[in-house]
Amino acid sequence: MQVRSQISMVFHLDKCIGCHTCSVACKNIWTDRKGAEYMWWNNVETKPGTGFPTKWEDQEKYKGGFEKNAAGELEIKSTSKTKIVPNIFHNPHMPSMDDYYEPWTYDYQNLFNAKEGSDQPTAEPISMIDGKKIDVQSGPNWDDDLGGSPIYAENDPNLEGLTEEQRLQLSSVERLVFFYLPRICNHCLNPCCVASCPSGALYKRGEDGIVLIDQKKCRAWRSCVAACPYKKTYFNWFTGKSEKCILCFPRLETGQAPACFHSCVGRIRYLGVLLYDAEKLEEVAKLPDDELVEGQRDMILDPHDPEVIAEAMKNGVSEGVIEAAQNSPVYKFVIEWKIALPPHIEFRTLPMLFYVPPMSPVQASKVEDTITHNSENLFHDIDDSRVPMKFLANLFGAGHEGVVRYALAKQKAVRWHRRAETVGDIDRETADRMLREANCTREEAEAIYKLTALCKFEDRFVIPPMHREQAIEMMKEPHEHREEVGFGFVGAPRRGV
């Protein structure tokens, strides 16, 4: 057993209202720069929808993530070690700016400088790259709220395996449905971006698992952009360096939640430590698709187990981190309650951001002018809900419905339980039966309810002490270090010399 700690995340999709506050918070702090205008380290997608970059989940197109070769070994789908040498000059699977969008602003000066004429002057869109007028074809959240739309929602790769009837339902006006999928870097346990970097510029921090790009070692070979199946490494077209979500590590190191977490209006985000067994990594990443979710859970260790604690201490995990792991809201959602699931684990990078799948209203049909619902329980019939189980399974269960059904059934049971407690129009017996069927106790239901609905700041974010001072202590006495470096010297990210 080799115990490591990992800062992990849970996004509760049932609470996401799609307001994009997270995206804006992130953009204002990190990517409001030349070359990074088009980057959205945090973005919110409408599902069903094509996402950002367009159809990122379609690995036939982008070749992201790992695949198993004939010998059963993991191989990077885009540029494996043998493929990188001949392809170093031109990466065959590199997305281009047109797969994202060309960033633009507006020609506001024209409002002041336009010659006198018979029309009102307008501020036309101009490219932020070459300053020329552009005909804006797409942009961030271009398909926002367009569930049911023919050119966006219908092209969602997660619709694969749905029956023709289900697809038709998703686009007929009365049954139309969508939910939101906020996305940041998953800070995977088996990051494909790190594995693909020819320069070794990408790395995972040993102490907290945050995946970073060493800007001084990045040489713009672009492999990470092609390799990341979530398309969460971005190429800065101006500096010639790749960039990605840094999980706001400067904020975490000072005990603050990352900006997107902190600003979340729906309070859907949770952050905490998970302890895991790094020795199992390779074995789990090679499991068959239907065993991946369970396999990843098996890697995650119980922070209350004395044996795990002893091994963790032996491996240099500090007491403060172990304590944070014991109070981790992520551990509760992922391991204790099993209602949070990894996105597209079939890409085999073992993402450490988990999603609580959303509930949705039941299907309805329109006969003449009357709309009738397929089930009496408008919000609670998970098998008749408007988002087909298969769709959620494609997103969160590697195509297998079992784990998704379990998570939804438990959420449904919690709702019935609370309804019996507070409103009283459901009898206790029915609620208890519902809990039993969902493999849930009353205590657990209460705990889920509390952490979902009544969670305070400190319940959602259990940030471990990061012990950044140790990074210096190993080499030098901290006071001496401070005297030598002062505030340090940080250069602006220029292009070339």
Place this chain on the structure above:
Amino acid sequence: MSEGILNQFLFIALPYVCLFTFFLMTIHRYRAQSFSYSSLSSQFLENKHHFWAVVPFHYGILAVTAGHLIAFLIPCSILAWNGHPLRLYILEVSALACGLLTLIGLVAIVIRRGTTTRIRKVTSPTDWILFAMLLVQTISGVAIAILHPWGSSWFATNMSPYLWSVFKLNPDISYVVAMPHLVKTHIILAFLTIGFFPFTRLVHLLVIPNPYLWRKTQVVRWYGQK
């Protein structure tokens, strides 16, 4: 007399200035501005013609440079290889083919950069100077291969000793002063390119990813590890 001084300047002083600049400035730039070491790829901005420009150029120039290097390092083996006419023809033809490949790629690169407004925005004056130098260098190289054939042999007998004498700090320019002007231009421009190298995007070839093929799949950095 003045021609003698000019020759001494071009084939003794200039090479040393350029080589000195090369070694000093690449090391200095790596230490002081490692952020600036990047291939500055433009594939992200334009992906349709990228392949047809960049790939021929890189494969071509790598082969041509390797050829020069081999003839410099092991001139005797090259001469022995060329002992048989057929082998000489094969070497000459493939060298010319690689030179043409480089030229085609380079022209395509320049056209692509010049005509794509997105890429023009990230092309500096230094880049244009470099492209001009490389273009002249490649054209003169191809012209030499056509006008002064059997270069693989005369490089081994005449150029290699000159280059060795430069590196041994005992320059002997008697080999080069007798060369045609085209060849002299090629030599001078080669040294100028080497001297200009540390100030351009060319530095990316010094940081080609060698440990990748041998390193572990995942990279983990711990505190205290630089």
